[in-house]
Structures are given as C-alpha cells and as structure tokens.
Amino acid sequence: MKKRFMNDWVKICYLMLIAGFVLVPLLAAVLGGFKSLGELQSNPIGLPNNWEFEHYGAVLNNPFLWNSMKNSFVISSMTLILTLLGGAMTAFTFSHIRFVGHRYVYSYFLLGMMFPFATGILPLFIKIRDLGLLDSFYGVVIPQVAFGLAMAILLFKTFFEQLPAELFDAARVDGCGYARFFFEIVIPLSTPILATVGVFVLVTSWNNYLLPLVVLNNSDLYPWTLGIMQYQGEFAVEWNKVLAYVSITVLPALAFFIVAQKYIVAGLTGGAVKG
Amino acid sequence: MPQDTTSLSQGKAQTSWFSRNNQGGRLWTLLLFLPPALCLFTLFVVVPLFEASFFSFYRWNGIGELNNYLGLQNYSKVIGHSAFHTAIGNTLKIVAVSLLIQLPLALSVALCVYKQSWANTVFRLIFFLPYILAEVVAGLIWKFIYDGNYGVVNMFTEFFGLENYFILGDKQWAFAAILIVIIWKYFGFHMMIFIAALQGVPNDLVEAAKIDGATRLQTTFLIKIPLIKHAIILSMFFSILGALQLFDLIIPLTNGGPSHSSHSIVSYLYTFGISRMRIGFGSAIGVLLFIACVVFAFTYQNAFMKDKK
Amino acid sequence: MATVEFKQVHKTYPGAHIVKGIDLKIESGEFLVLLGPSGCGKSTTLRMIAGLEDISEGCIEIDQQVVNDLEPKERNIAMVFQSYALYPHLSVYKNIGFGLRLAKVDKQIIDSKVRDVAELLELTPLLDRKPKDLSGGQRQRVAMGRAMVRTPNVFLFDEPLSNLDAKLRHTMRAEIRQLHDQLKKTTVYVTHDQVEAMTLADRVVIMHEGHIAQIGKPRDVFLHPQSKFVAGFIGSPTMNFLKGDVRIDDSSNYWLNFAGNDVQLDQSYSGNVGEVDLGIRPSDIYLSPKTCSHNNPLHEFEANIDSYELLGATALIVVSRGEQSFKVEVSANYALESGQAMTLHIDLSQLHIFDTQSGAAVYRVIN
Ligand SMILES: Nc1ncnc2c1ncn2[C@@H]1O[C@H](COP(=O)(O)OP(=O)(O)OP(=O)(O)O)[C@@H](O)[C@H]1O
Numbered sequence: 036m037k038k039r040f041m042n043d044w045v046k047i048c049y050l051m052l053i054a055g056f057v058l059v060p061l062l063a064a065v066l067g068g069f070k071s072l073g074e075l076q077s078n079p080i081g082l083p084n085n086w087e088f089e090h091y092g093a094v095l096n097n098p099f100l101w102n103s104m105k106n107s108f109v110i111s112s113m114t115l116i117l118t119l120l121g122g123a124m125t126a127f128t129f130s131h132i133r134f135v136g137h138r139y140v141y142s143y144f145l146l147g148m149m150f151p152f153a154t155g156i157l158p159l160f161i162k163i164r165d166l167g168l169l170d171s172f173y174g175v176v177i178p179q180v181a182f183g184l185a186m187a188i189l190l191f192k193t194f195f196e197q198l199p200a201e202l203f204d205a206a207r208v209d210g211c212g213y214a215r216f217f218f219e220i221v222i223p224l225s226t227p228i229l230a231t232v233g234v235f236v237l238v239t240s241w242n243n244y245l246l247p248l249v250v251l252n253n254s255d256l257y258p259w260t261l262g263i264m265q266y267q268g269e270f271a272v273e274w275n276k277v278l279a280y281v282s283i284t285v286l287p288a289l290a291f292f293i294v295a296q297k298y299i300v301a302g303l304t305g306g307a308v309k310g
Numbered sequence: 311m312p313q314d315t316t317s318l319s320q321g322k323a324q325t326s327w328f329s330r331n332n333q334g335g336r337l338w339t340l341l342l343f344l345p346p347a348l349c350l351f352t353l354f355v356v357v358p359l360f361e362a363s364f365f366s367f368y369r370w371n372g373i374g375e376l377n378n379y380l381g382l383q384n385y386s387k388v389i390g391h392s393a394f395h396t397a398i399g400n401t402l403k404i405v406a407v408s409l410l411i412q413l414p415l416a417l418s419v420a421l422c423v424y425k426q427s428w429a430n431t432v433f434r435l436i437f438f439l440p441y442i443l444a445e446v447v448a449g450l451i452w453k454f455i456y457d458g459n460y461g462v463v464n465m466f467t468e469f470f471g472l473e474n475y476f477i478l479g480d481k482q483w484a485f486a487a488i489l490i491v492i493i494w495k496y497f498g499f500h501m502m503i504f505i506a507a508l509q510g511v512p513n514d515l516v517e518a519a520k521i522d523g524a525t526r527l528q529t530t531f532l533i534k535i536p537l538i539k540h541a542i543i544l545s546m547f548f549s550i551l552g553a554l555q556l557f558d559l560i561i562p563l564t565n566g567g568p569s570h571s572s573h574s575i576v577s578y579l580y581t582f583g584i585s586r587m588r589i590g591f592g593s594a595i596g597v598l599l600f601i602a603c604v605v606f607a608f609t610y611q612n613a614f615m616k617d618k619k
Numbered sequence: 620m621a622t623v624e625f626k627q628v629h630k631t632y633p634g635a636h637i638v639k640g641i642d643l644k645i646e647s648g649e650f651l652v653l654l655g656p657s658g659c660g661k662s663t664t665l666r667m668i669a670g671l672e673d674i675s676e677g678c679i680e681i682d683q684q685v686v687n688d689l690e691p692k693e694r695n696i697a698m699v700f701q702s703y704a705l706y707p708h709l710s711v712y713k714n715i716g717f718g719l720r721l722a723k724v725d726k727q728i729i730d731s732k733v734r735d736v737a738e739l740l741e742l743t744p745l746l747d748r749k750p751k752d753l754s755g756g757q758r759q760r761v762a763m764g765r766a767m768v769r770t771p772n773v774f775l776f777d778e779p780l781s782n783l784d785a786k787l788r789h790t791m792r793a794e795i796r797q798l799h800d801q802l803k804k805t806t807v808y809v810t811h812d813q814v815e816a817m818t819l820a821d822r823v824v825i826m827h828e829g830h831i832a833q834i835g836k837p838r839d840v841f842l843h844p845q846s847k848f849v850a851g852f853i854g855s856p857t858m859n860f861l862k863g864d865v866r867i868d869d870s871s872n873y874w875l876n877f878a879g880n881d882v883q884l885d886q887s888y889s890g891n892v893g894e895v896d897l898g899i900r901p902s903d904i905y906l907s908p909k910t911c912s913h914n915n916p917l918h919e920f921e922a923n924i925d926s927y928e929l930l931g932a933t934a935l936i937v938v939s940r941g942e943q944s945f946k947v948e949v950s951a952n953y954a955l956e957s958g959q960a961m962t963l964h965i966d967l968s969q970l971h972i973f974d975t976q977s978g979a980a981v982y983r984v985i986n
C-alpha cells in the first residue's frame with residue numbers, strides 16, 4: 036500500500052511538471068499583455084506588479100483585429116458549409132448508391148489525404164490567379180474545401196455505412212427516393228459525425244496560414260493569422276502589445292475548444308485510430 | 311443492388327437500362343451528388359499535382375510564355391542546394407525527436423491519465439491545449455519566451471549574470487529551440503491517440519494479468535503497450551508525415567534563419583520558390599516532397615499497417 | 620385485397636444463385652408464412668415482393684399485374700422489419716405518418732389516419748415519444764402501425780418478432796393474428812420459428828436452399844412431410860431418423876426390417892426395395908401401450924436408456940438398441956434413470972419412410 040502511495044505521488048509530480056511546461060508559456064503570454072516593457076524584461080512570467088490595461092484596450096479598439104477576425108469567420112464558415120455538404124453528398128454515393136466503380140473513385144479521393152497541401156501550391160496559385168480569384172475569399176475557400184473533402188468523405192462514408200440497412204429499405208417502402216432519404220433521414224441522423232468533421236474543418240480553416248498568405252495580398256482581406264503576423268511585424272519589440280494581441284486571438288479558439296471538446300476528441304479518436 | 315447487369319433476364323426484356331437503374335431516383339441523385347466534389351477535387355488537388363511535375367522542367371516566373379525548357383536542371387539545383395540539405399537534415403531531426411522524445415512523453419502521459427476521472431480530464435485538456443492553438447500563435451508565444459531581451463531565456467541569463475542570448479539567432483541552437491516548440495505543440499495530439507487506444511484495452515485482460523501476479527510495470531509493458539501497438543504505429547505515421555509538412559511554426563519563430571539554417575522542407579519551398587515566384591524551381595521541390603510522402607506512406611503502410619485491415 | 624403470384628422467380632447475385640425458380644400463388648386475404656433455415660432465401664423472396672431487390676428472372680404479379688419494374692411505393696405493399704427500422708429522429712407520430720407525408724396526403728387526413736391506427740394499436744399515449752424511449756414491444760407496434768396506416772394491399776413481415784423476449788413474442792403473435800383476422804389483408808410472413816409458423820399461418824411454405832420444399836396447411840406439413848428435409852425441419856424435438864431395409868416376399872408383400880424387427884407394410888408403399896430412411900417423431904414412441912390413446916398398431920421392442928433430460932411437463936430420453944439410438948418424449952411423471960432397460964412401443968401409423976437417394980417420402984400410413 037505504501038508503495039502504491041509513492042507511485043501516485045511520483046505520477047502527480049510528473050504530470051504537474053509537464054503541465055507547467057505546457058502552461059507557463061501560455062500564462063506568460065496572457066500576463067505579458069498587462070505589463071510594461073520594463074517589467075516584461077525583469078519579470079517575464081510572474082504576475083505583474085503593476086497591471087497595465089492599456090495594451091489590451093488598444094488591441095480591443097484596433098479595427099484591424101476585428102476586421103481580420105471577421106474575414107476569418109467568413110472564410111471558415113463558407114469552407115465549413117461547402118465541405119460538409121460536398122463531403123456528405125459524395126460519401127452517400129459511395130455508401131448507398133454504390134455505382135459501378137465506386138471503390139476506385141473512393142480510393143481516388145483518399146489519395147488526397149496522402150500528400151501535403153504545399154506540394155502543388157505553385158500550380159494552385161497559378162490556377163487561382165488565372166481564374167481571377169486572387170485577393171478574394173473564394174480563392175482561399177475553394178482550395179480549402181477541395182483539400183478537406185478527402186477526410187470528410189472518409190469519415191462520412193464510414194458513418195453512413197453503419198446506419199442500419201433496414202432503415203433505407205423502410206424508407207423505400209415508405210416512398211422515399213435516394214435524395215430524399217439523404218436529406219430527410221441520413222443528415223438528421225448524422226449530427227455526431229457532422230459535428231466531428233465540422234469541428235475539424237473549422238479549426239483547420241481558422242488556423243490556416245499558408246494558403247491565405249499565397250492568395251491574399253490586400254490586408255483588408257487578411258484572416259487573423261496573417262493579421263497577427265503583420266501586427267507583430269509592426270510592433271516587433273513592443274512585446275506587451277504583441278502578447279495582448281496574441282492572447283485575444285486565442286480566446287475564440289479557446290472558447291470553441293471548451294464547447295466542442297467532445298467532438299474534437301471524437302474526431303481524433305474515431306477518425307485517427309480507425310483511419 | 312442494381313450493380314449487376316442482370317444478364318440472365320430472359321427474352322421478356324422489360325424496361326430500359328436507365329429506368330431500371332434509376333429506381334428511387336438513383337441515377338439523378340448520383341448525377342447531382344458526385345460531380346461537384348469530384349470536379350473540385352480534381353481541379354484543385356489532383357491537376358495542380360500533375361502541373362507541378364510539368365512546370366518543374368521549366369524556368370518560369372508565372373508570367374508570359376512557358377518556353378524556357380530546362381530538363382532536369384531544376385531538380386539538380388534543388389538537390390545540390392546546401393539550404394535544401396539543411397532542410398532535409400532538419401526534417402530528419404524532427405522525426406528523430408518525435409520518435410525518441412515526443413512519443414515516449416505522450417505515451418507516458420497517456421498511461422497516467424487515460425482512466426476516467428475528474429483530475430485526469432483536467433490534465434488531458436491542459437496537455438491537449440497547445441494542439442488547438444494556431445501554429446502562428448504558438449510560434450509567436452515561443453518567440454517571446456526565447457527573446458534574449460525579454461523572455462524566459464533573458465530571465466536565466468540575467469540571473470546568472472550572462473550576456474543577453476538570442477537562441478533563435480544562434481545558428482547552432484535555433485533549430486533545437488524549434489524542436490522544443492514542436493514537442494510542446496504536438497505531444498498532446500499523440501497523447502489523445504494513445505488514450506483512445508488504451509481505453510479500448512479490455513479491462514479483463516489487465517485484471518487477468520494482475521491475478522497472474524504481474525506488477526503494475528509488467529502489466530504496462532507486457533499487456534497495455536503491446537495491445538496499443540496499432541496506435542503507436544499510427545502515431546509514428548502522423549509524426550513523420552507532420553515533419554514533412556511543417557511550415558507555419560517556422561515562419562514566426564525564425565523565418566528559416568539565421569542564414570537558412572532552420573528551414574523545414576515546406577518553408578524552404580516557400581522561401582525559394584513561392585516568395586521569389588520561381589514556379590519551376592518551387593514545383594521541383596513540391597514534386598520531390600510529393601514523392602517523399604507517397605513513398606513513405608506506401609512503404610510504411612505496407613510494412614506496418616497492412617495486417618491491421 | 621390482392622393476390623400475389625410468383626412465376627419461375629429466380630434471384631442471382633454475382634456468383635451465387637439464391638432463389639431457384641419459385642412458383643407460388645398467394646390467395647387474397649391469405650396469411651402465408653415462409654419458413655426455412657437461415658440463409659435459404661426467405662428474406663430475399665420477401666424483398667423481391669417489396670421491390671427492394673431486383674428480380675433476376677421470372678416475374679411477380681400482384682393482383683395480376685406484373686410488378687417487376689415498379690418502385691416499392693407503387694406496389695401498394697407495406698413491410699415490417701426485423702429491427703423495426705423506425706426513424707430514430709422522428710416521433711412515433713411522425714414515424715407512422717412519414718409515408719403518407721411523402722405521398723403528399725393532406726395534413727388533416729394524415730392526422731386522422733395516424734390517430735386511428737394509434738388507437739387500434741394502443742399507441743395513443745406514446746405518439747410524441749422518440750423510438751429510443753419505447754420498449755421493444757412498443758417499437759414493434761409502431762412498426763406495424765407504420766405499415767397499417769397506408770392501408771396496403773399486401774403486408775410483408777420479415778421476422779418481426781425475433782428481437783422480442785419469449786413472453787412478448789407470444790402476446791405479439793396473438794395480436795398479429797388477431798389483426799389479420801380483423802383486416803383480412805394478404806400477408807406474407809417470414810420466420811424461422813416453427814411455432815410462429817404453425818400458429819399464424821393459413822398456409823406454410825417451407826424453403827430449402829432457394830427451392831420450395833413443401834407448401835401446405837400447418838397441420839399437413841407437420842403430419843405429412845413430403846421429404847426428409849421437411850420432416851427433419853418441422854417438429855421439436857426433431858424427428859428420429861434410422862436406417863431400415865425393405866424387401867418383398869413371394870406373395871409380393873413389402874416387409875420393413877429395422878432395429879432387428881420385421882414389420883409388414885401395406886400396399887401404399889411406393890418406394891424401392893433395399894435400404895430406406897425411416898423417420899419417427901419422439902412423441903410417437905410410448906413407454907406403455909396404455910398411454911397411446913388411439914388404437915393404432917404398435918410395434919414393441921426393448922431398449923436401454925442412455926440419458927434423461929427433463930424439459931418441463933415432458934422429458935426427453937435417449938434410448939439405444941444395438942447400433943441405433945433415438946429420442947423419445949415421455950411424460951415427466953415417469954421416474955426413469957440412465958442405464959435402465961425397458962420396453963418401448965412405436966406407433967407404426969406414424970412411421971415415415973423416405974427414399975435414401977432423393978429424400979422423398981415414399982410411405983406414410985393413413986391418418
Ligand atoms: N447482396 C448479396 N450478395 C450476395 N449474396 C447475398 C446477398 N444478400 C444475401 N445474400 C445471400 O443470399 C442467401 C439468402 O439470404 P436471405 O437473407 O434471403 O436468407 P434468409 O432465409 O432470410 O435467412 P435468415 O433466416 O438468416 O434471415 C444467403 O446465403 C446470403 O448470404
């Protein structure tokens with residue numbers, strides 16, 4: 036029993052140590068926004084001696100921040116809706132319509148998960164430019180959807196195939212066609228997987244950096260990831276301002292994480308471990 | 311069901327192929343549901359890939375005619391470029407650190423917190439937190455920590471009365487600093503994979519081992535870890551693929567510097583291909599990256615993941 | 620009211636011939652049960668009537684109209700599934716009304732129809748619940764309600780009771796039969812439970828590997844199996860099969876020799892001379908002649924008890940005589956034990972003789 040007790044203590048100390056490693060940088064960032072530059076030098080991680088609220092105030096009053104957040108929101112929402120709709124419809128053709136050769140088409144989509152976004156980025160850039168989509172949200176949204184489809188289709192197909200087959204038969208007897216079955220039965224029954232995929236698509240899109248960097252030049256259209264880098268470029272050494280800005284941009288992600296935690300974990304474990 | 315063409319069908323030859331296969335609006339639905347995604351995927355994912363291999367034989371700045379055929383020159387330039395060698399070396403370092411430090415860390419933590427309890431949930435959330443932050447945010451926060459004038463590094467140098475030290479500006483150590491950030495950011499993700507797998511280990515097996523007289527350590531190493539082998543294999547797969555794709559984190563931290571010593575493959579591609587609009591050269595890098603990913607993914611899946619399915 | 624007629628219906632999947640030429644006419648208002656071992660093609664047959672499965676060859680007619688190319692909804696049928704297949708996200712009310720809604724029936728008419736059916740099935744208090752908040756028996760009734768509300772011409776059931784516990788199965792069975800008597804709708808009911816088949820059916824169709832093995836009234840199927848397969852499939856505990864020998868004597872009488880005894884067969888014997896398969900049900904063997912109520916010819920023989928198994932009101936003993944061993948169902952009142960020697964009486968009128976090659980029944984004494 037004594038040994039067991041010791042074990043537990045070792046375990047808790049170990050976990051605390053790692054929790055410290057994870058949390059200290061985050062706390063330092065949040066608290067840093069309340070400090071003067073001088074204090075930031077002498078006391079980078081502790082509580083501020085002198086709380087300065089003006090840095091956070093300035094950031095909150097910065098229209099650029101809000102504009103970039105709004106842009107990110109628009110881009111992510113469009114990506115979300117299109118990926119969910121396109122992914123679910125496509126997965127349904129594999130799970131229920133099962134046309135001749137559907138396995139090959141499915142494998143073709145899955146290939147898309149195998150290589151990084153960056154490999155074709157230059158031709159993609161040329162394509163977006165030739166389509167006149169540079170400096171527009173569509174230029175970011177459409178490739179994001181295209182790249183998000185593979186994972187969405189994989190997860191949706193697996194889920195749809197697990198719906199009881201008799202449900203489809205019952206619906207057919209009730210007079211439901213394929214499209215109707217999809218919209219009236221499959222989609223309402225798929226909320227867990229829609230949420231899981233949705234959370235992932237949303238987070239990926241919200242955090243995307245490379246694609247908007249390549250596609251968007253006009254800083255009015257910048258999503259927050261580009262915005263934050265631009266802000267940091269302007270106020271390079273005024274760390275208290277930069278940290279305040281960083282902390283505020285983290286808030287939506289944090290709030291979202293707390294709300295959607297269940298689905299994030301489900302997506303990881305369901306999607307990842309089975310995948 | 312209508313997949314098989316019912317060749318047995320006797321002379322009665324009823325209705326047309328179309329109406330037989332279109333029961334319940336099957337074909338119409340197919341025509342409505344499949345093409346949008348298929349076109350989008352082909353146009354924006356697959357076609358650029360082929361174009362990349364085409365462009366990689368030319369020198370082109372994206373404007374004007376594509377007529378400066380170079381053959382394999384772009385490839386030989388990439389392969390001979392010392393910054394590219396550094397980027398490859400760095401990628402290998404990420405792989406090594408992921409496998410030797412990050413994975414054991416994630417596994418040990420997962421073993422500590424995989425059981426359902428209030429405290430474990432809190433720990434899990436804390437460890438997972440960095441994973442949901444955007445890479446640029448993680449990069450900026452750590453840039454502050456590493457800042458020689460302000461951050462934690464400064465705290466240490468002041469304390470020991472040393473000169474200000476800018477680790478991210480030190481050719482020797484800049485990438486090591488990035489590796490720490492990588493561990494910080496991603497170990498929680500791997501922990502989650504392990505937790506899911508550990509929760510799937512049947513409890514009676516663990517109990518049976520206990521009754522057989524196994525110690526806690528023995529159950530861990532002889533029962534639990536072998537039973538989550540598939541999760542470890544998967545986690546290694548993600549680590550390596552992730553190392554090949556790393557980009558967002560590098561830019562805020564070092565932007566690849568000092569003197570191109572801390573590039574990943576993608577940040578190398580960005581710096582030398584995209585930002586200088588050298589389409590051909592950049593495409594050659596992309597093609598090499600693609601080949602690396604596909605070769606890796608196929609060999610890895612054949613070697614480790616085949617029997618699982 | 621509708622008839623359903625199968626004309627040389629086949630079903631093939633790539634590489635598998637599942638239904639091999641079924642000819643069958645189901646009368647209007649009849650309750651027909653498809654019975655057979657697992658995998659024999661019952662569900663496939665039923666699903667072809669419903670239009671959920673293509674007909675590979677031949678045709679199915681409902682009310683003299685070929686329905687091969689009609690959509691399920693155009694066939695005027697309704698189906699109850701084994702798993703009930705209720706829509707989990709819809710309330711009981713909406714589940715029942717779903718088909719009518721799709722058929723664009725007027726809202727008020729839907730409402731009154733749904734409520735009528737709910738009343739009939741005693742579902743009224745449950746109308747607002749979701750399927751997950753119902754018990755197994757209630758779900759089963761909702762599934763039936765969904766079928767009934769559309770006033771179809773033909774009801775199709777695919778093992779509707781197999782997910783219920785024994786007691787509930789019993790009550791639901793009675794309910795289904797009662798509903799049928801009330802509505803008088805043509806019904807095709809698939810099951811592999813013989814008790815269900817016996818109690819529900821007007822006629823039973825016994826299927827075997829894609830063929831129809833026998834069609835008949837439940838009693839006929841039980842008493843006059845036309846093949847060794849049907850004889851072995853119907854009845855529980857299963858029929859005893861033994862080997863016997865038939866020979867013909869100088870005055871062209873047929874003699875059956877089995878278990879070391881000779882029995883004379885009457886002229887109805889239509890089989891060959893030589894080895895045959897015999898079948899006798901465990902309930903047609905008696906411990907004492909008195910327990911056999913009717914005045915049938917009995918054949919007496921000695922045997923040893925190998926094992927004794929109490930089933931409840933009856934007990935099953937396994938007895939052996941030389942090489943042969945068979946089951947006997949006796950009243951639980953007898954105090955018997957293994958190893959005991961005893962005299963048994965076989966009711967010869969219940970003896971079945973099957974051709975060894977084809978399995979066809981070749982002799983059955985009148986009854
Ligand atoms: N899509 C299919 N492709 C190939 N074979 C199939 C397919 N569907 C069913 N079968 C086969 O057809 C045979 C008959 O199936 P069916 O479902 O009709 O059996 P059943 O008599 O209803 O059995 P049970 O009592 O188990 O429900 C089975 O051997 C099954 O494996």
Ligand SMILES: [Mg+2]
Nearest residue numbers: 661662663777
């Ligand atoms: Mg069946």
